[in-house]
Each structure stands twice: as structure tokens, then as C-alpha cells.
Amino acid sequence: MAEQTASNLQELLGSSTVKKAVDEINRELAERRSFQPPVCTVFSHAYTVLEDSDTYRFTVDKEAERQLPNIIGNKVQIVRGQRALGKEVSQRYPRRRNIGIVFSGGPAPGGHNVIAGLFDAAKRANPENRVFGFLVGPEGVVENEAIEITQDLVDAYRNLGGFTMIKTGRAKIDSKQKIELSRKTCKGLGLDALVIVGGDDSNTNAAFLAQEMFADGVQVIGVPKTIDGDIQVRDDQGHVLCAVSFGFHTAARAFANSIAGLCNDASSDIKYYHVCKVMGRVASHLALEVALQTHPNITIIGEDLVDYVDEERLEKAQRDRTTDYTAFGVTLRHLSRLICDGIVKRAAVGKNYGVVVIPEGVLEFINEVEVFIMKLNTIIADYNRTRDRDFHSAFPLLEDKLEYLHRLAQRSREDASFKLWNTRDEDLFNDLPEFFQEGLLTERDSHGNFQFSQIPTERVLMGLVHDYLNILKEKGVYKLGISALYFRKTLEAAALDPDRIGPALFSNYGKDDHYLTKPAIISSKTLRQELEKAGLLEANEKVPDAIEKIYKKTVPSFKTQEHFYGYDGRGNDPTRFDCIYTYNLGMTVFSLIANGATGQMAAIRNIEHDFARWEPIGIPIAPLMHLEERKGKLALVLEKALVDTQSVAMQVFKAHQEKWLAATSGEDPFRRPGPISCDAKVEEERPLTLELNALAQPEG
Numbered sequence: 001m002a003e004q005t006a007s008n009l010q011e012l013l014g015s016s017t018v019k020k021a022v023d024e025i026n027r028e029l030a031e032r033r034s035f036q037p038p039v040c041t042v043f044s045h046a047y048t049v050l051e052d053s054d055t056y057r058f059t060v061d062k063e064a065e066r067q068l069p070n071i072i073g074n075k076v077q078i079v080r081g082q083r084a085l086g087k088e089v090s091q092r093y094p095r096r097r098n099i100g101i102v103f104s105g106g107p108a109p110g111g112h113n114v115i116a117g118l119f120d121a122a123k124r125a126n127p128e129n130r131v132f133g134f135l136v137g138p139e140g141v142v143e144n145e146a147i148e149i150t151q152d153l154v155d156a157y158r159n160l161g162g163f164t165m166i167k168t169g170r171a172k173i174d175s176k177q178k179i180e181l182s183r184k185t186c187k188g189l190g191l192d193a194l195v196i197v198g199g200d201d202s203n204t205n206a207a208f209l210a211q212e213m214f215a216d217g218v219q220v221i222g223v224p225k226t227i228d229g230d231i232q233v234r235d236d237q238g239h240v241l242c243a244v245s246f247g248f249h250t251a252a253r254a255f256a257n258s259i260a261g262l263c264n265d266a267s268s269d270i271k272y273y274h275v276c277k278v279m280g281r282v283a284s285h286l287a288l289e290v291a292l293q294t295h296p297n298i299t300i301i302g303e304d305l306v307d308y309v310d311e312e313r314l315e316k317a318q319r320d321r322t323t324d325y326t327a328f329g330v331t332l333r334h335l336s337r338l339i340c341d342g343i344v345k346r347a348a349v350g351k352n353y354g355v356v357v358i359p360e361g362v363l364e365f366i367n368e369v370e371v372f373i374m375k376l377n378t379i380i381a382d383y384n385r386t387r388d389r390d391f392h393s394a395f396p397l398l399e400d401k402l403e404y405l406h407r408l409a410q411r412s413r414e415d416a417s418f419k420l421w422n423t424r425d426e427d428l429f430n431d432l433p434e435f436f437q438e439g440l441l442t443e444r445d446s447h448g449n450f451q452f453s454q455i456p457t458e459r460v461l462m463g464l465v466h467d468y469l470n471i472l473k474e475k476g477v478y479k480l481g482i483s484a485l486y487f488r489k490t491l492e493a494a495a496l497d498p499d500r501i502g503p504a505l506f507s508n509y510g511k512d513d514h515y516l517t518k519p520a521i522i523s524s525k526t527l528r529q530e531l532e533k534a535g536l537l538e539a540n541e542k543v544p545d546a547i548e549k550i551y552k553k554t555v556p557s558f559k560t561q562e563h564f565y566g567y568d569g570r571g572n573d574p575t576r577f578d579c580i581y582t583y584n585l586g587m588t589v590f591s592l593i594a595n596g597a598t599g600q601m602a603a604i605r606n607i608e609h610d611f612a613r614w615e616p617i618g619i620p621i622a623p624l625m626h627l628e629e630r631k632g633k634l635a636l637v638l639e640k641a642l643v644d645t646q647s648v649a650m651q652v653f654k655a656h657q658e659k660w661l662a663a664t665s666g667e668d669p670f671r672r673p674g675p676i677s678c679d680a681k682v683e684e685e686r687p688l689t690l691e692l693n694a695l696a697q698p699e700g
């Protein structure tokens with residue numbers, strides 16, 4: 001019997017239906033792999049050349065000039081197509097080359113297509129060209145861990161998300177020794193060029209490597225990658241050279257699609273606030289794009305909080321003829337109040353549900369938290385610099401870390417010149433919930449950046465929101481509005497006169513389509529008192545069930561579901577936009593290499609416009625660098641692009657905030673962006689932020 005079952009199972013497993021069901025390759029995957037992204041017109045020519053452009057200028061940092069002398073003079077280079085080989089090109093372009101490529105930092109959809117574009121262009125220029133992929137990020141370069149990228153490998157990953165083919169890592173090539181080892185690797189593989197696909201820190205690294213390997217003749221090219229969308233390049237006149245890094249569109253669309261699902265859920269079940277933390281280490285580009293795509297009821301934009309002014313405090317200070325500095329900039333408490341304000345307004349029209357979007361990096365824009373982050377960054381960096389052991393292995397437990405901070409606070413008492421961590425800092429820090437303290441003390445990444453993704457920001461904020469809503473409930477401010485029709489129907493069904501009872505219960509009876517109980521009614525007891533006061537109830541009489549039922553419906557219970565949109569969208573298969581963008585970036589990389597560029601970042605200009613206008617270029621990295629605090633010291637880095645609060649996208653968002661809060665009766669104006677696809681021309685062609693911001697771009 002058992003044998004017969006086993007053979008039946010074998011037969012079953014051999015059936016075509018089962019085979020199809022468990023096959024890793026389904027139709028969608030096959031279609032994705034076979035999608036051939038269109039290429040920019042210049043790449044339809046047999047060869048390309050680079051043309052230095054004098055149109056774009058940058059203000060150069062003195063320190064960048066000093067540290068990067070060989071690449072600081074680089075200009076923006078325009079890739080031009082060429083039908084036939086000119087004399088100069090014929091010597092250079094088809095020369096046999098070995099090219100190494102490495103992913104650095106978090107995955108971003110489209111990375112595989114950068115490799116595919118580079119591979120296809122390299123093989124087309126000379127079938128003998130070889131492309132090597134360094135494994136698990138920059139550490140692969142230092143340790144010479146590489147594989148040769150073959151046609152089969154490229155074909156297996158075309159148009160697919162993740163950085164699965166060669167993996168990625170966050171190591172940094174930041175010491176003399178690591179640079180020497182990297183140089184050795186490049187020599188060992190006979191590399192002509194090294195391509196670093198990464199974010200702001202990785203492109204910074206690319207610039208330093210380009211400088212270091214200049215004399216060796218190894219070209220180094222960067223590719224701007226990060227779902228955070230914070231690599232954007234403009235010249236001094238505001239000409240857009242790189243509107244956004246690749247991966248941003250896909251991540252935003254993936255988050256938006258999931259959040260649109262939550263909008264459906266919230267407005268169906270009408271009992272939850274879905275609180276969505278959306279990735280973006282510092283900048284709120286992703287949150288803004290998600291807001292434009294889905295119209296959540298409340299969206300916080302970190303950059304918008306910087307200029308926040310608490311009008312009430314300001315007016316009070318003006319009345320008292322004093323200055324209240326806390327009226328400027330936002331504290332966690334202020335922010336929670338802003339969220340409560342929206343929740344209370346929606347509740348007044350009977351909506352005790354909704355969707356809130358919070359950017360992962362919002363804490364960076366909150367005064368008191370930012371101060372803690374900066375102080376702790378310096379404390380941890382100082383410790384690591386001056387001791388044998390690293391801060392986190394020396395103090396593995398939270399209590400150990402707190403004890404160390406306590407010793408610093410004591411030191412500040414004894415030595416007035418020591419200001420880094422004083423007793424006030426200690427008191428404020430000790431007031432924070434433990435999980436938040438742990439988060440703020442979490443290990444910094446290899447670039448010294450604070451890891452916002454490790455902090456449950458939404459929990460911190462929503463904890464404060466919960467507390468304040470309870471206070472507002474006690475004060476009779478947070479109440480659920482009762483539909484006028486429902487009130488009338490319920491009372492009439494109980495043979496009660498709504499027009500007699502309504503004015504005693506509600507402060508806006510007969511005026512709006514949702515009624516709010518009077519502020520004094522905050523319990524069954526106060527309800528009874530109001531009815532007695534209006535002469536509608538005798539002292540020994542029971543409150544009629546219908547009125548009690550109405551009252552109960554006005555008492556909101558605030559329930560939240562928390563979600564984090566990050567790693568899922570970051571690993572999503574790319575949108576059509578990102579597939580095309582990255583494939584062309586890969587081809588641009590080859591053009592830069594084949595034409596001798598180094599210290600440049602591959603980019604496509606005009607991605608905010610129709611594909612016909614896309615223009616592959618090389619952007620000089622060195623002139624984009626400036627000094628910033630890293631690991632407690634000033635270092636040259638590529639500047640992160642934050643959300644411009646004056647941009648068109650922000651203005652459009654702000655102009656619609658009230659509408660999307662939807663504190664009115666009727667359905668919420670949620671928007672459904674739909675699922676991601678790469679094979680059809682979909683309406684969501686490119687990020688909405690880009691399309692909107694393009695409306696205010698200077699010509700040229």
C-alpha cells in the first residue's frame with residue numbers, strides 16, 4: 001500500500017501541472033527576461049564619442065581641489081553617436097578591455113540591467129572584451145573575489161530586481177591598505193576600468209579611487225543608485241543633469257501599490273489607522289512620491305518640518321513680549337500633535353480610520369533627536385578611534401552603553417570644557433523609551449551613517465499620538481461625528497423625537513451632516529447630566545437605549561496597524577522606466593570607458609521627459625563634493641539631495657493635503673497606481689515628482 005502511494009506520488013510529481021506549479025520559471029519571469037529595453041538614439045550608432053560641455057558649471061570646494069587634483073577639472077561629457085570610426089576613435093574604441101563592476105550599498109531595482117547594458121555594449125564593441133563582477137560589494141574588490149560575467153549569466157538576470165547576480169555589501173574602500181589591495185586586484189585581473197554602482201558614499205569612494213588609480217591608468221566610473229532618490233545633480237544654474245537615481249521609481253511604485261491596498265482596507269473595515277513607515281534614510285523623496293501616487297490622508301515630509309513654526313506658541317510669546325525659541329522647528333511632541341489634529345478632524349465626520357505615511361528619516365528633521373544622533377555619532381566615533389575595541393563590542397548591552405554615557409555626563413560636571421554629553425542630555429535621554437534609546441545607540445554603518453531603518457520611528461511617534469488622543473478624548477475634543485441621517489433614523493425607530501433630543505446632545509445639531517456631541521459629554525454620567533439639564537430626563541429615569549447607543553458610537557477607539565515599506569520594494573523587479581533607464585546607464589558606462597573617462601558618473605539627462613529626449617552623459621564627481629560631518633570628523637562627500645520644499649511637486653502636495661485628509665463626508669480620494677509592469681507602456685511612465693518638477697526647470 002505504502003509502495004503504491006509512493007509510486008502514485010512519483011506519477012503525480014511527474015505530471016505537467018505539478019511541474020509547471022513548482023517550476024521557478026513562470027511565464028511572467030520569461031517575459032521579463034525577454035524584454036529588450038529601447039536604447040537612446042546615440043546608441044543606435046556603431047560607436048560613441050564624448051563631447052566636453054561648457055554649459056554646465058559647478059562651484060568647486062577648495063578641499064576637493066586639493067584632494068582630487070587629477071579629476072577636479074573634469075567637465076560634463078555628452079555622449080554622441082558616430083556612424084564610422086574616425087582615426088582617433090579607431091585606435092581607442094574597439095581596443096580589448098577588461099572591466100570590473102561592483103554593487104555597493106543597498107539593492108536598487110535595475111542593477112542587473114546596468115550590468116546587461118555594459119556587457120552588451122562591451123561585447124558589441126569587441127567580442128573579446130571581458131566583464132568581471134566583484135562579489136558581495138566593495139569587499140570583493142579588496143579581497144579580489146570576482147567572477148567573469150557571461151552571456152548566460154546576463155540573460156538569466158535581465159530586467160530582474162535585486163543585486164542577486166553578484167550580491168552587494170556596505171564595505172568602504174577607505175584606508176591606504178584597502179586602496180593598495182584594490183589596486184592589486186585591478187592589476188591582477190588586468191582591469192582597464194572599475195565601475196562602482198552605488199549611492200552618495202559609494203560615488204564619493206569612486207572619486208577617490210579614480211584619483212588613486214589615475215597613474216595606473218585604471219579608469220573608475222560611478223553609477224548613481226539608491227531607492228532613496230537622494231542622488232540628484234544640478235549645476236549652479238539649476239540645470240538638471242541627473243533627476244533621480246535608479247531604483248527610486250520602482251521602490252516608490254511598489255510601496256504605493258501596497259499602500260493603495262491599505263487604503264482599500266482602511267476604507268472598507270473602517271476601524272484602523274494604517275501607519276506606514278516608508279524607506280529613505282534621510283530624504284523624504286519616497287514618501288512624497290508615494291503621497292502623490294496614493295493620496296494617503298496624512299503624509300509627513302521630513303524637510304517640511306525644518307521650517308515649521310508653532311503659530312500658537314509664537315502668538316503667545318508675542319502677547320507675553322518674550323521670545324519662545326521652541327516655537328521654531330519641530331519636536332517629536334509637536335509632530336505627534338500635527339498627526340492628532342488630522343485624526344481629530346476626520347473623526348468629527350465619522351472617519352476613525354485612515355492611512356498615515358511617515359518617512360523613515362523623519363527623525364533627522366526633529367530637533368531634539370537630531371542633536372542626540374549627532375552627539376552619539378561623535379561619542380561612538382571618538383571611542384572607536386581611540387580604543388582597541390569597537391564601541392558596540394565593548395558595550396554589548398543597553399545598560400553598559402548607558403553606564404558609559406553616565407560616566408561622560410559625570411565628566412562634564414568635573415570638567416566644564418567637556419560639553420559633548422552633559423547631565424541635561426543624560427536626563428532627556430533617560431526619559432526616552434528603552435527601545436528608542438537602543439535605536440539611537442544602534443551601530444552606525446561603515447560610512448558612519450546613522451541607520452534609520454533600525455529605529456521603529458512609527459512606534460515612537462504613534463506612542464505619543466496615542467497618549468495625546470487620550471488627553472483630547474478626556475477634554476471632549478476627540479469625538480466621532482454621528483451622521484445626521486443615522487441619528488434621526490435611530491431615534492425615530494425608538495419613538496423618540498430627534499429634534500427635541502438633538503440640541504441637548506450636539507453642539508452643531510441641524511447645521512452639518514455629522515453631529516458632534518457637546519464637549520461636556522465625555523462619559524455616560526456626563527451624558528445623563530446633559531439630558532437632565534435640558535429637562536429631557538428625570539433623576540430616576542434610565543437613559544433611553546437609543547441615546548446610549550448613539551453616545552457609544554461617538555466614543556472613538558484608536559487602533560493602529562504599523563507597516564514598514566522598505567526591503568520588499570527595494571527588492572522588487574524594476575518598472576519599465578527603471579529597466580530602460582538602467583540598461584541605458586550600462587551602455588553609457590561603456591561609452592565613458594571606451595572614450596577614456598575617469599572620475600565621472602554615468603547619467604541620463606532628461607529622464608523626466610519623453611524617452612526621445614533622453615541624453616546619456618558623464619557627470620564629473622569631484623566638483624559635486626563638499627565637506628560634511630562623518631564619524632565625528634569633516635570629510636569630503638557627495639551632497640545628498642533633500643526634498644526641495646519649494647519644488648512644484650511639494651507645492652502640488654501641499655495644495656492637496658487638505659483634500660487628501662478628507663475630513664469631509666463622502667469617500668476619501670485615494671488613488672490606485674496599479675501593479676508594476678515592464679512589458680507594456682503604462683500610464684505611470686516615470687516618477688510623478690519628476691514630471692511635476694520638470695514644469696519649473698530652466699531651459700537647456
Ligand code: FBP
Nearest residue numbers: 105106199226227228279280281453
Ligand atoms: P543605499 O543608499 O545604499 O542605496 O541604501 C538606502 C536604503 O535602502 C535606505 O533607504 C535604508 O535606510 C537603508 O538602505 C537600509 O540599509 P540596510 O540594508 O543596511 O538595512
